[in-house]
């Protein structure tokens with residue numbers, strides 16, 4: 214029987230094992246290679262992600278210290294799909310706003326394209342950029358960047374996109390269901406108050422100058438943010454509020470009344486960015502002579518320096534300097550150019566000839582601009598006249614003298630209050646609102662301030678003038694002095710608060726006689742206060758209404774709407790009252806439900 218032996222491997226079988234070893238080594242090397250390339254891939258992708266995130270975060274978030282980003286025109290054109298009408302978000306006084314997506318960060322933005330050739334648009338553009346570097350609050354719509362395309366004479370501003378659009382639309386036009394919930398509406402009112410309080414708390418305080426629902430934007434959580442700093446200004450340190458005794462002749466009483474006026478120690482800073490920019494003055498004044506006189510040899514560059522030094526003592530934002538220094542100067546000769554032009558020597562005659570023709574072009578373009586403005590003004594005046602006639606005809610037809618008398622007396626304070634200098638007891642408040650003088654400094658808008666909304670909805674347009682927006686602007690704001698303080702914003706907030714609570718415009722005419730007394734929201738609120746029925750003003754369609762809170766809002770609004778700026782509470786107090794941290798002061802006697810007649814008369818005197 215053959216025995217089965219397990220023989221030791223013969224030397225001959227040894228070479229057969231070699232391929233197995235080589236295989237292992239290859240596998241080890243392959244694994245190591247794969248590992249190395251995998252880790253290289255991971256490292257590279259991490260690096261790539263980091264760079265991409267850095268890039269996107271540069272576009273997405275911009276803290277106050279970093280300047281707004283300078284976008285190329287083509288990148289913004291790409292972002293908005295060639296400014297496609299389907300991306301149109303809305304139109305303001307100075308141009309159209311488009312939705313866009315910035316690549317590669319895929320951040321959603323709103324791109325405002327200023328009307329080409331609009332001088333006031335240019336001014337708003339400068340103002341927005343200036344404040345973009347100053348403001349850093351969750352209650353302010355951030356400006357991400359800008360673009361100035363010299364070839365096409367286009368100025369563009371890039372903002373963070375606010376998904377729920379503006380408050381005016383959401384509240385009045387769309388009747389957004391989210392805003393039908395009282396708590397959300399109240400939160401919106403608080404957000405806005407916080408935003409204004411932030412602005413007023415800065416050093417120096419920033420006065421927005423155009424607080425109104427269409428300048429309040431809502432993000433995707435319906436958190437309200439303040440937008441549009443085109444009319445904003447820095448409050449001068451020299452502005453102080455003085456209470457002076459003044460004779461009032463309007464009501465025949467002739468008694469002395471305390472009237473607040475604002476004294477400016479230094480004219481240069483008093484009216485802030487909008488009015489004081491020599492560039493702006495140069496843009497508004499038509500002739501170079503007046504420009505030279507009004508500018509008094511101050512260059513736009515110097516003006517920006519002064520604004521800066523007023524805030525940060527010498528710190529200057531390079532981008533503003535660069536922008537003003539290079540671009541504006543390139544396009545528009547400054548006042549000193551005019552002066553220098555006169556004193557030019559013969560050796561520079563050639564240069565002078567060139568610059569003179571440039572100036573002439575510029576001057577002619579200003580003339581053209583002025584002509585256009587005049588035509589628009591004429592059109593507006595005609596429309597106003599027509600509207601006034603209509604209103605008067607309506608009044609005469611209904612022969613409701615009592616209603617008219619009530620309307621006038623109700624706003625009796627407001628006839629004087631809305632425009633103290635033109636206190637005419639025969640003029641009703643609505644006449645005053647519709648009076649031409651109020652619009653006399655209106656913006657030359659693409660949407661006409663009067664025609665736009667009155668014709669459609671019998672409401673008042675929310676398009677602003679250079680002195681704020683009709684119905685929202687404080688009485689002292691309409692005077693052309695420099696008496697602008699934070700209290701102007703407080704007044705506008707008062708109107709806005711009434712709009713938020715009532716869910717309607719400040720001035721609404723439906724034509725029916727019963728509606729006339731409600732036409733002016735402010736005077737209706739005053740009337741209801743006297744009757745002790747403030748709750749009647751609250752939007753009927755509100756859900757989960759906290760009646761106490763709503764009445765508190767209306768009361769605070771009435772305090773904000775007082776004629777004398779000194780009587781209005783500060784924004785800090787307003788916020789405290791709304792949050793229940795500060796107790797409500799007594800409403801002025803004219804708002805008390807049953808005013809003792811004699812003492813009320815005495816008080817008026």
Ligand SMILES: Nc1ncnc2c1ncn2[C@@H]1O[C@H](COP(=O)(O)OP(=O)(O)OP(=O)(O)O)[C@@H](O)[C@H]1O
Pocket residue numbers: 302303304305306307308309310323325354372373374375376378379382427428430440441675676677
């Ligand atoms: N950041 C934004 N996000 C979303 N929508 C915006 C944004 N900015 C503006 N809009 C929309 O574009 C509209 C026009 O804005 P714009 O600031 O030009 O004008 P306005 O404030 O309505 O009017 P005006 O300039 O005459 O005061 C706004 O009402 C709003 O609906």
